[in-house]
Amino acid sequence: IRLVGSRCNHMTLSASLVVKNAADTLDRCLTSVRKSVDEIVVVDTGSTDDTTKIARRYTGKVYKSEKFNADTKPEDFHFGDARNEALARCSKTWVLSIDADEVLVDGRLSEYLVRAPDDIYQVCIDQRRSKPHPGQAQTYRSLVPRLFRNNDIIRWVGRCHEVPGSPHASRLPPPQPLPVEIGRLVHHGDHYMASISRNHVLLKRQIEQVRTTGDPHAVAKTYYDIGNTSRDLDRPYEAIGYYFAALNTAHESMDMTPLTLHMLAVTCNEVGLHDMCEQYAKHSIRLQSDYLHSYIVLVVALLKQGKYASGLHLANVARRIRNPYRTTMLLDGGKAERDWFDQVVEDCATVEATNVSPLVRQWFDRYMEIGETAVHAALGDLFAPMPLMSLSIEGIMAFVHIVDDPAASILDLGAGASSWVLRQLFPNVTSVDSHKPYLDAVHAVCEENGIRAENFIVDIHDAPECDYTLFDYGNLDDRRHMLEAAWSRTRVAMYIDDTDTRPQNAALRREVLEFVKANDIEWFDCRYAKDQFGRWGTVLWK
Numbered sequence: 001i002r003l004v005g006s007r008c009n010h011m012t013l014s015a016s017l018v019v020k021n022a023a024d025t026l027d028r029c030l031t032s033v034r035k036s037v038d039e040i041v042v043v044d045t046g047s048t049d050d051t052t053k054i055a056r057r058y059t060g061k062v063y064k065s066e067k068f069n070a071d072t073k074p075e076d077f078h079f080g081d082a083r084n085e086a087l088a089r090c091s092k093t094w095v096l097s098i099d100a101d102e103v104l105v106d107g108r109l110s111e112y113l114v115r116a117p118d119d120i121y122q123v124c125i126d127q128r129r130s131k132p133h134p135g136q137a138q139t140y141r142s143l144v145p146r147l148f149r150n151n152d153i154i155r156w157v158g159r160c161h162e163v164p165g166s167p168h169a170s171r172l173p174p175p176q177p178l179p180v181e182i183g184r185l186v187h188h189g190d191h192y193m194a195s196i197s198r199n200h201v202l203l204k205r206q207i208e209q210v211r212t213t214g215d216p217h218a219v220a221k222t223y224y225d226i227g228n229t230s231r232d233l234d235r236p237y238e239a240i241g242y243y244f245a246a247l248n249t250a251h252e253s254m255d256m257t258p259l260t261l262h263m264l265a266v267t268c269n270e271v272g273l274h275d276m277c278e279q280y281a282k283h284s285i286r287l288q289s290d291y292l293h294s295y296i297v298l299v300v301a302l303l304k305q306g307k308y309a310s311g312l313h314l315a316n317v318a319r320r321i322r323n324p325y326r327t328t329m330l331l332d333g334g335k336a337e338r339d340w341f342d343q344v345v346e347d348c349a350t351v352e353a354t355n356v357s358p359l360v361r362q363w364f365d366r367y368m369e370i371g372e373t374a375v376h377a378a379l380g381d382l383f384a385p386m387p388l389m390s391l392s393i394e395g396i397m398a399f400v401h402i403v404d405d406p407a408a409s410i411l412d413l414g415a416g417a418s419s420w421v422l423r424q425l426f427p428n429v430t431s432v433d434s435h436k437p438y439l440d441a442v443h444a445v446c447e448e449n450g451i452r453a454e455n456f457i458v459d460i461h462d463a464p465e466c467d468y469t470l471f472d473y474g475n476l477d478d479r480r481h482m483l484e485a486a487w488s489r490t491r492v493a494m495y496i497d498d499t500d501t502r503p504q505n506a507a508l509r510r511e512v513l514e515f516v517k518a519n520d521i522e523w524f525d526c527r528y529a530k531d532q533f534g535r536w537g538t539v540l541w542k
Contacts, residue, residue: 011113014090022100036107043086046070080162123147126184160202200229258288277301
């Protein structure tokens with residue numbers, strides 16, 4: 001297959017859309033692209049409003065999906081397949097993939113395509129959200145190519161968080177950024193959290209499929225994507241668990257990526273686990289020594305721990321990095337990131353070391369605003385395999401779900417661990433016998449895979465010494481006894497909930513606080529929250 005084609009004096013462009021019930025936004029979208037493209041192709045996946053009627057005002061190429069319709073359940077939808085239906089109907093030399101709730105701004109794409117070198121096959125476009133979303137950069141450069149050659153080589157891959165891929169990806173040149181003056185996409189969607197929840201369901205469905213492929217890279221990417229949606233849904237501990245699962249899978253395949261480690265570090269920082277954040281940010285930097293975003297997170301973690309000299313030194317080092325990792329994929333070539341380090345150094349020079357701490361939150365907030373490019377990346381084929389790195393996760397459990405197959409959930413999050421401490425997942429049941437079927441299944445899997453498993457809730461006095469301990473609500477009367485037993489074996493840190501006002505829990509909290517302070521146990525403050533099953537919980541962590 002010849003990947004590099006000859007230059008054509010007239011490059012043509014198709015706009016490719018997959019739509020469903022998009023009557024409120026489609027007119028604005030198509031108006032923005034019609035003067036910039038030679039062809040508009042729309043595939044409808046089951047609209048019950050005026051979506052297709054609006055589409056036909058702009059193009060005669062409006063088709064009903066052959067795979068999906070109004071009766072398709074959300075969990076059965078496959079974005080990659082739907083986009084490939086539209087792509088198959090595009091007849092021009094290049095394809096712009098755009099969503100119905102997006103608008104093309106400054107669309108001078110044909111001007112760019114005529115000058116595009118022969119070895120450019122995929123192009124990434126700057127994107128902007130019309131409304132800010134908490135924890136998300138409003139302007140960012142997506143690493144998912146939205147403009148690419150129509151050459152029967154590139155096809156969409158993935159049920160959700162789909163990316164253009166190819167069996168010949170290793171021979172394709174890397175995606176290039178589109179100059180912002182040539183065009184950018186503005187997203188006007190008002191249902192951000194609803195789409196995240198939908199994607200979360202689809203990705204969990206996707207992991208069932210990719211496991212059967214035997215492709216550890218695909219499995220790791222899907223776990224990584226689920227971790228991101230968990231984080232977007234404000235489930236940080238669940239996200240940590242999925243990032244671990246991604247790293248374990250990648251570790252087995254010798255395919256480590258600094259991005260997953262970076263996101264693990266970011267999430268640990270957000271929930272106050274600054275020492276863990278420091279560890280994983282350093283791992284990320286060891287793999288990619290010029291990755292500016294990991295330096296930012298590491299500086300914040302060091303300052304949060306009072307390591308001001310180390311944080312300031314690292315900021316000085318990072319701001320002198322030129323041509324950083326993925327420079328072309330950082331907005332302004334990384335200028336905003338370097339400006340951030342300059343601001344940290346300047347602030348530290350004007351205040352006493354003991355007064356730096358209040359500025360750290362401000363610095364981190366600013367970092368979240370400047371275009372957290374890497375956070376929005378899809379791994380896909382964009383990352384080359386990284387060298388094998390020894391990642392010690394022995395004894396760590398970030399999160400375990402109650403699922404239909406509890407054994408699989410342990411393997412998902414525990415692959416590669418030699419030691420595991422299980423969390424008791426039945427807070428409203430005090431009978432050990434009620435737990436037995438679940439625990440038997442989990443212990444069988446752990447034994448089969450060489451994972452040492454213990455459960456402090458059910459059998460705390462017989463548990464051997466271990467590195468990390470997690471608790472859920474069990475019998476409240478036994479909480480102090482469990483703490484005493486655990487403290488005799490391992491150092492425990494406690495997340496103290498300050499929002500649950502029920503009297504019995506307030507009394508318990510006071511008793512536990514007295515105990516941890518008397519025994520010099522490290523503890524952190526956290527929010528009391530429900531998991532995805534509607535259960536409340538509080539966690540202890542080393």
